[in-house]
Amino acid sequence: MSTESAQSPPPAEGADVVDPTLVAGLSRTERPRRPNPVSASLTFAWRGMLKIRHVPEQLLDVTITPVLFVVMFTYLLGGAVAGSTGEYRDFLVPGVLVMSVLFTTVYSGVALNTDLTKGVVDRFRSLPIARSAPLVGSVLGDTVRYFIAGVVIIVVGLVLGFRPDGGVEGVAAALGLVILFAFGLSWVFMTVGLLLRTPSAVMNAGFMALFPITFLSNVFVEVDTLPPVLKAFVEINPVSILATASRGLMAGDAPTTEILISLAVTAGLTLVFAPLTVRLYRTRG
């Protein structure tokens, strides 16, 4: 250390007034081995969870609407749609679980876009880590968000008297499937988040896409009540299929077809949009 400073050129003018405690604090820290991609991703997931803790109101935004839907629709439409509030509630809760968690995925795109408008992404992108780590990490961190959004709906359902036949296992299986699907869908909104300019544009685009997709599904009404053209769309809508799977699992069945289709859609979305997101994240600059 001392020999090195002796042979380096004389310090720039004013160097002698440098605060000695500062110099001590700046002591040379050797570079450790770089973390593996899994470890780097988990660190980014930790970052996502810290954000949930520091900015909890963001979670409130997305959960409050579905909670209102469950409570209002149960009492407002229950009698008209299903003949009784209790019956409609049992139909509605597994469906709104899907809706609530899927809406939360838009925030993955919003958060990514917000990052890009700040300087912090430049730092991440100049670090010697796997290029996919910030993205995989933030989706993993967001899984916690999806979990909370789902649990809130289930708790509201329980408060309203929802007692599914599938018990804890059935509800957990439904929640797990929905969260998995959300993981796949979030890559779509991450891509949107990288393509659009502002966080609010991402939010608008996301909600504008999700509103028709969730409403034109069997989340709120039975497919049989719909006119033929609409019925045809609703029946192939992945949200309907996921909602049917969620209902089945909560009721204690295992609707194999719907579960498999949901898993296939999840895999398809991930395979297409995850690489696309990583590519866009790398080149956007």
Added chain:
Amino acid sequence: MTGADPAIEVDGLVKTFGRTRAVDGVDLRVPGGSVYGVLGPNGAGKTTTIRVLATLIRPDAGSARVFGHDVVGEADTVRGLISLTGQLASVDEDLAGRENLVLIARLLGLSRKRARERADELLEAFGLTEAAGRLAKNYSGGMRRRLDLAASIVVTPELMFLDEPTTGLDPRSRNQVWDIVRSLRTGGSTILLCTQDLDEADQLADRIAVIDRGRVIAEGTPGRLKASVGAGALRVRLIDPDQRPRAAEIVERVLAEPHLDADPASLAVSCDDPDRATEALSALSAAGVQIADFALGQPSLDEVFLALTGRPADEGPADDGEDRAGTAA
């Protein structure tokens, strides 16, 4: 040890955005272990150059190497040698100060325990211990910048990019940042400092490249740059700004065409010879121009900069025609 090898070698770097040539053939040689200033106005291409060097964007033409590693072909190796403090503070505003540093430390591969220790060390060194638990978005500009710098040296980088590190800071915070830069240099790191602040480059840099419209228009030590514009300058401040045109005429006759400052009462002219300066002052006095004060000395970097960029049409080769197409003369 690294003193002999250049830390940065840039050859003919070009980067265009749409029709704008943000970087238009930049060449740079930055010696290892030095502070190298890149000085230029807004939009000169400083930030784009840094972003290419920091592997954030790819150049359209030319090459850039960091310690001999190509920034495109060996981007990952380059990332292991550098750290970036961007123009926008590169901190996560939704995290606390301490969390920001632990995050970066973990991403660089420090163990959980070591990451926490390093974060605390840096918070202490940068006077942020009190604010460690507060969210970065509630920090003042100076604190945020210090946190940013701390994040850049969690692991001592071989090469550090600082993009306008003191823009918008109060004088006290600015001095703190300068102290940090000097200590880093003492620690052996190479620093590429982009700035619009001439005083900053003069204070910190061992060498300076002046960059304008995507090209390096002058390069050298601060002293050499000053000398290249003329060994000295005579600066005159008048009592009555209305007399400036007349004073300029007289100075031009005796010495040379003066440079008219933003200050309406002053003018400056390059002049090496004290006798001739005296001559000019006598001529002004004889003509009834009242002088408030005058000084004969080295030109400031400010004047160097104006001399180099202020009159590009007169001085530079006529190669800037593309921008002017369509403008009737």
